[in-house]
Amino acid sequence: MTAVQPSSAPTTIPPRVISPRKRRGTPHRRALLALLAPFGTLFFFLYLLPIFYAFWQSLLVIERDGTFGKAREVFGGFQQYELVMQNDAFWQSMGRMGLFGIIQVPVMLGLALVFALLLDSSLLKGRRFFRLAFFVPYAVPGVIAAIMWGNLLSPNVSPFKSVTSQVDLLGADLVLWSIANVVTWVFVGYNMLIIYSSLLSIPTELHEAARLDGAGQFRMAWSVKIPLVRPAIIMTAVFSIIGTFQLLAEPQVFQSFSTAVTSTFTPNMTVYATASVPNTNLAAAFSVILAVITFVLSFTFLKFTQRKGSE
Amino acid sequence: MSTATKHRTSGSVRVESQGSRGPRDALMSRTTAMVIMGVFTLYFLMPLWWLLVASSKNKGDVFTTNPLWFADFQMWSNIGDLFSYDHGIYLKWLVNSAIYAGLGGAVATLLAAMAGYALAKYKFRGREVMFNVILGGVLVPATALALPLFLLFSKVELTNTFWAVFLPSIVSPFGVYLTKIFAASSVPDEVLEAARLDGSGEIRTFFTVSIRLMSPALVTVFLFQFVTIWNNFFLPLIMLRDAKLFPVTFGLYSWNTQLNQIPELRSLVLVGALVSIVPLIVTFLSLQRFWRNGLGAGAVK
Numbered sequence: 001m002t003a004v005q006p007s008s009a010p011t012t013i014p015p016r017v018i019s020p021r022k023r024r025g026t027p028h029r030r031a032l033l034a035l036l037a038p039f040g041t042l043f044f045f046l047y048l049l050p051i052f053y054a055f056w057q058s059l060l061v062i063e064r065d066g067t068f069g070k071a072r073e074v075f076g077g078f079q080q081y082e083l084v085m086q087n088d089a090f091w092q093s094m095g096r097m098g099l100f101g102i103i104q105v106p107v108m109l110g111l112a113l114v115f116a117l118l119l120d121s122s123l124l125k126g127r128r129f130f131r132l133a134f135f136v137p138y139a140v141p142g143v144i145a146a147i148m149w150g151n152l153l154s155p156n157v158s159p160f161k162s163v164t165s166q167v168d169l170l171g172a173d174l175v176l177w178s179i180a181n182v183v184t185w186v187f188v189g190y191n192m193l194i195i196y197s198s199l200l201s202i203p204t205e206l207h208e209a210a211r212l213d214g215a216g217q218f219r220m221a222w223s224v225k226i227p228l229v230r231p232a233i234i235m236t237a238v239f240s241i242i243g244t245f246q247l248l249a250e251p252q253v254f255q256s257f258s259t260a261v262t263s264t265f266t267p268n269m270t271v272y273a274t275a276s277v278p279n280t281n282l283a284a285a286f287s288v289i290l291a292v293i294t295f296v297l298s299f300t301f302l303k304f305t306q307r308k309g310s311e
Numbered sequence: 312m313s314t315a316t317k318h319r320t321s322g323s324v325r326v327e328s329q330g331s332r333g334p335r336d337a338l339m340s341r342t343t344a345m346v347i348m349g350v351f352t353l354y355f356l357m358p359l360w361w362l363l364v365a366s367s368k369n370k371g372d373v374f375t376t377n378p379l380w381f382a383d384f385q386m387w388s389n390i391g392d393l394f395s396y397d398h399g400i401y402l403k404w405l406v407n408s409a410i411y412a413g414l415g416g417a418v419a420t421l422l423a424a425m426a427g428y429a430l431a432k433y434k435f436r437g438r439e440v441m442f443n444v445i446l447g448g449v450l451v452p453a454t455a456l457a458l459p460l461f462l463l464f465s466k467v468e469l470t471n472t473f474w475a476v477f478l479p480s481i482v483s484p485f486g487v488y489l490t491k492i493f494a495a496s497s498v499p500d501e502v503l504e505a506a507r508l509d510g511s512g513e514i515r516t517f518f519t520v521s522i523r524l525m526s527p528a529l530v531t532v533f534l535f536q537f538v539t540i541w542n543n544f545f546l547p548l549i550m551l552r553d554a555k556l557f558p559v560t561f562g563l564y565s566w567n568t569q570l571n572q573i574p575e576l577r578s579l580v581l582v583g584a585l586v587s588i589v590p591l592i593v594t595f596l597s598l599q600r601f602w603r604n605g606l607g608a609g610a611v612k
Contacts, residue, residue: 026433031514039487040441053459114347141542147563272549
């Protein structure tokens with residue numbers, strides 16, 4: 001992609017000579033300010049400030065003078081975090097998402113990789129059609145996808161009554177995997193396209209060389225293509241891990257189809273349920289912990305895969 | 312972008328030989344590949360087909376007739392019911408979504424382009440720090456911001472307003488990241504110097520020259536942001552109470568939660584879902600080229 005290629009334009013122009021009577025500080029200061037200020041201001045107020053505010057809120061506790069006294073917020077140190085640690089429902093929801101991620105992310109990315117490799121091989125006819133058909137679900141918002149699959153899996157309207165009347169896909173045991181199916185359905189094509197566009201940028205000479213060496217399609221995929229698209233796969237994996245721990249819309253919709261989806265089914269649902277009590281300080285603490293854990297997990301994954309890659 | 316296209320072209324003339332393997336093996340792998348792709352085509356398209364069929368049926372037929380084939384075709388009267396229900400609230404939702412996502416996406420793209428361009432083309436103190444902070448913003452999940460945004464907005468009494476959903480939507484750190492990288496490689500310094508010699512102001516140069524050179528990246532940023540806003544769920548969930556302000560996906564969600572009390576909403580939810588995704592699918596497929604390019608740009612590093 002040209003987007004990230006180092007500029008090929010040769011820098012024939014010598015570095016600008018700083019004129020002796022130059023204004024102090026940055027050249028084009030006003031233009032720079034005009035370009036940066038709109039985004040900068042909004043980013044500060046709508047990104048940085050909320051992060052610090054969430055952390056600050058999580059350090060407060062509500063105190064009352066007697067049972068019916070007026071409530072006021074006072075600094076409570078890490079008291080909310082002690083409550084988070086003791087909250088079984090929250091940690092169960094984290095565990096549930098961990099399990100979800102360990103199964104769903106590899107399945108989804110494995111499928112995406114296989115599809116991308118098939119699209120890139122000479123085995124297929126009608127590549128354009130498959131590419132479009134597999135990508136279409138990504139245009140469907142998570143809420144709508146969950147409404148569709150919720151109906152498709154409900155015994156009374158499902159087209160697969162023979163299955164849904166035998167197996168309760170919306171029961172406590174399986175509903176997590178029914179939700180995993182919705183997420184997979186939406187995102188496989190998107191991830192496929194990321195990997196596929198990375199495959200397209202492999203120089204053709206490498207294919208030729210491998211073919212001259214007598215490598216078949218499978219050999220070529222395994223020892224030439226997959227190693228080269230590794231960065232794309234890692235990127236999709238990181239985004240999928242982040243996405244998993246943020247899951248909200250799909251399970252929230254599934255509550256209408258299944259009683260097994262509790263109000264603390266995922267960490268974000270716990271945050272929402274706690275905030276609507278309202279117990280915003282505890283909800284803020286949940287948010288902070290969730291963000292930190294998500295960050296640590298995706299960061300660790302990145303470091304781990306990079307180290308393995310450089311061996 | 313150009314790299315991908317180049318290889319694509321040479322890729323399509325790749326020799327179709329199977330190396331040293333025989334024609335029968337080749338036939339086998341071809342068949343297997345087609346079968347795999349065929350089965351999954353069914354998996355990906357069947358739910359949409361079902362939605363199309365279900366939207367065309369009256370309330371009773373949804374339960375009693377073959378779910379994957381048409382019965383009494385009632386699509387148009389269902390669509391009529393959809394748009395007339397509750398004084399045409401559905402149309403209001405569609406318009407809201409178009410404004411949140413369309414206008415919001417456009418503003419977000421412009422702001423991100425200005426900032427990304429400034430970070431790429433001007434040297435100033437604190438540039439690296441600023442870029443890294445914004446890059447950190449890419450990794451902050453949007454849902455982690457929803458609750459603190461709600462708390463802040465309630466301080467200034469902006470919850471349950473248009474701005475509660477619109478304002479957070481016009482900030483796209485990812486857009487800054489992408490436009491910065493793109494501007495660095497596609498807006499040559501020589502062009503800027505030439506414009507300066509012609510006496511063009513910096514801002515004017517940006518709007519007349521640079522923004523055009525950056526347009527492929529801008530389309531990508533717009534598409535990403537449009538989809539992100541259109542799909543946003545937590546923000547409306549936590550911010551909005553007034554149904555007149557809902558975006559369409561959230562409106563459909565609210566109907567879907569009332570199915571037990573008002574069962575006739577079921578057919579409206581289905582036909583409403585269909586009507587809301589048709590324009591999205593059409594846009595997506597027609598702009599697919601930009602998707603591929605943009606996705607690739609993000610994937611290289």
